[in-house]
Amino acid sequence: MSSSTGPAPRCELRAVHALVLRELMRLTANPGQVAMLMLQPLLFLFTLGGGLSTLVPDHAVGGSYRSYLFPGVLLMSIQAPALNVGFRLIIDRDSGVLRETLVAPARRTTLLCGICLGGCVSAAAQGAVLIALAPAGGLPYRPLLLLGLLAQLTLCAFALTALGTAIAVRIRRAETFALLLSLTSAPFLFTSGAFVPRSALPGWLDPLAAVNPLAYACDALHGTIRALAGHPATADGAGRLPLAANTAALLLTGLIALYLGARSFDRHQATD
Amino acid sequence: MTEEPPAIRTRGLSKSFGEHQAVCGVDLTVRPGEVFAFLGPNGAGKSTTISMLCTLSRPTAGGATVAGADILTQPHRVRARIGVLFQHSALLPELSLARNLQLRARLHGLSRAQARHRTAHALRLVGLDDRRRDPVRTLSGGLRRRLDIARALLHGPRLLFLDEPTVGLDPPARAELWRHLRTLRTEEGITVFVTTHYLDEAEHCDRLAIIDHGRIAAEDRPDRLKAALGRATIRLRTSDDTKAARTLHEAHGLRPHADPGPDGTLTVPVADTASWLPRLCATLSDRGLQVHSAVATSPTLNDVFFHHTGRHIS
Numbered sequence: 001m002s003s004s005t006g007p008a009p010r011c012e013l014r015a016v017h018a019l020v021l022r023e024l025m026r027l028t029a030n031p032g033q034v035a036m037l038m039l040q041p042l043l044f045l046f047t048l049g050g051g052l053s054t055l056v057p058d059h060a061v062g063g064s065y066r067s068y069l070f071p072g073v074l075l076m077s078i079q080a081p082a083l084n085v086g087f088r089l090i091i092d093r094d095s096g097v098l099r100e101t102l103v104a105p106a107r108r109t110t111l112l113c114g115i116c117l118g119g120c121v122s123a124a125a126q127g128a129v130l131i132a133l134a135p136a137g138g139l140p141y142r143p144l145l146l147l148g149l150l151a152q153l154t155l156c157a158f159a160l161t162a163l164g165t166a167i168a169v170r171i172r173r174a175e176t177f178a179l180l181l182s183l184t185s186a187p188f189l190f191t192s193g194a195f196v197p198r199s200a201l202p203g204w205l206d207p208l209a210a211v212n213p214l215a216y217a218c219d220a221l222h223g224t225i226r227a228l229a230g231h232p233a234t235a236d237g238a239g240r241l242p243l244a245a246n247t248a249a250l251l252l253t254g255l256i257a258l259y260l261g262a263r264s265f266d267r268h269q270a271t272d
Numbered sequence: 273m274t275e276e277p278p279a280i281r282t283r284g285l286s287k288s289f290g291e292h293q294a295v296c297g298v299d300l301t302v303r304p305g306e307v308f309a310f311l312g313p314n315g316a317g318k319s320t321t322i323s324m325l326c327t328l329s330r331p332t333a334g335g336a337t338v339a340g341a342d343i344l345t346q347p348h349r350v351r352a353r354i355g356v357l358f359q360h361s362a363l364l365p366e367l368s369l370a371r372n373l374q375l376r377a378r379l380h381g382l383s384r385a386q387a388r389h390r391t392a393h394a395l396r397l398v399g400l401d402d403r404r405r406d407p408v409r410t411l412s413g414g415l416r417r418r419l420d421i422a423r424a425l426l427h428g429p430r431l432l433f434l435d436e437p438t439v440g441l442d443p444p445a446r447a448e449l450w451r452h453l454r455t456l457r458t459e460e461g462i463t464v465f466v467t468t469h470y471l472d473e474a475e476h477c478d479r480l481a482i483i484d485h486g487r488i489a490a491e492d493r494p495d496r497l498k499a500a501l502g503r504a505t506i507r508l509r510t511s512d513d514t515k516a517a518r519t520l521h522e523a524h525g526l527r528p529h530a531d532p533g534p535d536g537t538l539t540v541p542v543a544d545t546a547s548w549l550p551r552l553c554a555t556l557s558d559r560g561l562q563v564h565s566a567v568a569t570s571p572t573l574n575d576v577f578f579h580h581t582g583r584h585i586s
Binding site: 007008010011012014015017018019021022025026029030092095096097099100101102103104105106107 | 323326328348349351352354356358359360361362364366367371375376378379380381382383
């Protein structure tokens, strides 16, 4: 809705802070749910990483397979919580709970940014737990590397949260969103190079990888490990683009998604 | 001396969803400090009207001023000045009462210190300060609604919107909630705008508007709306009904009519039973007539609703 005078910036920041805090409190209040979400990536790291390491030669991935898999596992750990923000947005809108947030004296764009940022921080916090297990992924325990991975993972979480939210504001039913996620999550993760180098995938999947944000996220994480740990690059796991380009691509994806989501959010809610 | 501006004033407020006209040309004025009820069945347009007044949805025609701010041009100002309680609670069950309120206060732009101070004040207002550290999931439905009210009051609004606040509550919890609302009005001077489809709740409001199919069918004080039907009666059994009828006609200009039969009664149509019953008894007693029994029957709000809409609300 149009406004002649907007709310004070300080009030807007407080609203964003409240929404981020709310997500973190939700996270800490549900340790069981968090444990369930962490279980899948851990299973992948130890079962798939352990099982396939004997089948995948080291030279194919530029190191041990478990080391190659670790960035993909990190990505998995933030994928579900980041996309859940969009899912919850639809459920909250359907149940009327979202109106409690929208009645705050802040711009809708600000509120959506707060919701996204909350989801991003919450997802990154879950990813941080896995980062702490870096040695299990065959990575050295270096503070700079861990911080670099956390920063990169936070950026990935931001891009995924913004994408999920931008889609969610255009979808009316939670079932449709869930169906869309189940249809796209696995193919996008598979073609990102999270589990096998993209060079090992058929060439006709290249266009999909080119528009796949998870591919850029995966490349960015591989690139971070290479840059900060001196870890040997994988066959193509370190990406076809430099680290800075992958980082910029993720940032741009997140910002565009957030902009489109906020615009749509404002319009859809006003006409409800 | 200037008159205080109305808490709410709407002008031709309308909202349509495609072909469906949910709210149609609503004109309302709610005075500061009053408890105003919006009475109507489900789907009448109550929640849609509240959504527009709270600036959550945009009217397709007309406009409104809420708490001194225009809903179309100053939506943020409106939201800063009002408190809203929707049908569905957004409390986080795992967090404590105080934590829930502090989060809400921050969402409304209050500083940390203000949030703490206002949380303590709001919990005291609704009588939940002794449970501030308990998780919300341990509260009953009625107590949760009281906590919702506390949430809506955190930023010190002068106008409180309540959308069907007692849905799902048992009668004692409903009564308790209303007791708190009346206390709020008395002690804090807050204007309360409440939507309801419970007649007994609307009865206790200062004024009410009946909404049906998106249109205001009637608006006034509950007693006036009922009195306007003119069907309030007092049925008397006296020692001499014929003489009593003549006496009441001569003394008060009333037109009683006696029902035939050995157990017949004298039916006296009046505007307001509460004020007329003692007067009639006193008049008859003064003339030496004994009143054996007196039964007052008044039109109900359901009668009023039926009169204006052609159907019963319950």
